[in-house]
Amino acid sequence: MKIGILGGSGKMGQWFSRFLTENGHQVWLWGRNPSKLAPVASRLGSQVITQPDQLTEMDCLVISVPIDAFEDTLKEIAPFTKPEQMVFDLCSVKERPVELMHQYLPHCRTLGTHPVFGPGAKSLKGYNFILTPTTGAETELAEKVKIWLEKHGSTVSLISPEEHDRLMSVVLGLAHFIAIVSADTLLGQNLPGIAGAGGTTFRLLDTLTKSVLTEDPNLYASLQVNMPKLPGLEADFIKRATDWAELVKNGDKTGFAHRMQAIKDKLAQTEPGFEKAYQDMYHLKQP
Structure with missing residues (x-):
């Protein structure tokens, strides 16, 4: 052919x-x-x-x-x-x-x-x-x-194309958005020794942010602005991030734990056995 x-x-x-x-x-x-x-x-x-x-x-x-x-x-x-x-x-x-x-x-x-x-x-x-x-x-x-x-x-x-774009708003759009904003936040802290102090969870975040930043900025900008369902999803993420930040700011330990437990319970219903993700994380290659 x-x-x-x-x-x-x-x-x-x-x-x-x-x-x-x-x-x-x-x-x-x-x-x-x-x-x-x-x-x-x-x-x-x-x-x-x-x-x-x-x-x-x-x-x-x-x-x-x-x-x-x-x-x-x-x-x-x-x-x-x-x-x-x-x-x-x-x-x-x-x-x-x-x-x-x-x-x-x-x-x-x-x-x-x-x-x-x-x-x-x-x-x-x-x-x-x-x-x-x-x-x-x-x-x-x-x-x-x-x-x-x-x-x-x-x-x-x-x-369908519609279902595809709805899924990609999460799989690509939101994931890239979180990685880019996380990188922007981390670089703004001016902590040169942070890599040596991080554990597995941080290495996972660090790998995600760096892998996204190796890509063409114009490509990622195009993806962000051409996903029609993404602005609403990112707005929802920002609102939820603000709610969580308020719990921390107010020292509401009980409220934070209660909300996290509710998420765990909901996830257990939709994805039984999700707890193995913690061990999967430790399969990341050690530095």
Whole structure:
């Protein structure tokens, strides 16, 4: 199969280029600067699309561009796509990209996809992959893609774009928000010896904050502002954080313990055996 990756010089574009090439597919990379793609393609064993009309030759297109560039990319490639050509996107949000693919590529077989991992993954094994079909034809395609992904060890879910974005507001949006604000708070304390004084719980927080801060700030900013359900979720988090801070400020030990116990009881109902998370935390590699 001939697969064109749009945004082939990006981290995830390169990841899928390598993975698909290793699994026997012919991979072609497309981007705004073909000369920039040449060394990338050479290293990955791919080829470069130098003219947009070459897109028509592809059996499948994978769009791996930032969400802010997604609509412009669709406008640019639409005249060079063909009926029944498969088109997948890799955006971390789904409602708007799926809507745009339906708008600009109604003649293609489109499917919203989200690999829920970063370019540091060695393979698909053990990682989640979400597919968001909205029609019968898309569901049929998604079932075939699901089988292929599962053969490579991925755990695959089929959900609606709306449900995907609701989940991602927590899984990505809130998690990143907490990590960034935590890093901002810690750096504001000016405590150079803090790493040597921290235990396992702090190392977990420290690893989370640093791992998020290694990523592209523009990417994370784009994710934050393009998740429509995230502002309300973050507002709820801030309100709850303020309530907890008031308990501490007022020295309300009883109130704090009562509220924490209520959360523990609720979690025990929804996730029996959650207590093992404490031991799981100690499986973190020691410094």
